[in-house]
Amino acid sequence: xxxxxxxxxxxxxxxxxxxxxxxxxxxxxxxxxxxxxxxxxxxxxxxxxxxxxxxxxxxxxxxxxxxxxxxxxxxxxxxxxxxxxxxxxxxxxxxxxxxxxxxxxxxxxxxxxxxxxxxxxxxxxxxxxxxxxxxxxxxxxx
Numbered sequence: 001x002x003x004x005x006x007x008x009x010x011x012x013x014x015x016x017x018x019x020x021x022x023x024x025x026x027x028x029x030x031x032x033x034x035x036x037x038x039x040x041x042x043x044x045x046x047x048x049x050x051x052x053x054x055x056x057x058x059x060x061x062x063x064x065x066x067x068x069x070x071x072x073x074x075x076x077x078x079x080x081x082x083x084x085x086x087x088x089x090x091x092x093x094x095x096x097x098x099x100x101x102x103x104x105x106x107x108x109x110x111x112x113x114x115x116x117x118x119x120x121x122x123x124x125x126x127x128x129x130x131x132x133x134x135x136x137x138x139x140x141x142x
Contacts, residue, residue, distance in 0.1 A: 061108035
């Protein structure tokens with residue numbers, strides 16, 4: 001399971017920032033429930049989901065998405081340029097100098113889609129398909 005220290009380390013959030021450990025822990029708990037509700041009822045009892053690296057990355061991405069929407073300077077450090085006596089400050093967002101970079105919210109959407117596609121593997125469910133019956137002529141299929 002993702003811990004507060006992991007979120008601070010991966011997102012490079014200092015202890016001196018405007019967010020406390022309790023607030024990060026509440027983000028972890030809230031967005032765990034959000035991801036579980038997005039994935040459906042079958043994941044609510046799954047203990048293997050919490051130990052999955054894809055789930056942890058998805059949880060980290062939605063926390064970073066929320067932080068970038070509420071306080072953009074916490075996730076995207078602003079750039080300051082000084083020319084003579086003039087100082088300009090630019091926010092480094094997904095539409096920066098290098099073209100369109102996917103945002104944390106885009107990354108979360110992609111991870112959630114991948115997580116729902118791998119749901120049977122995560123829950124150790126094996127699906128078998130029987131081939132051959134669908135190609136016979138004159139057979140009715142329901």
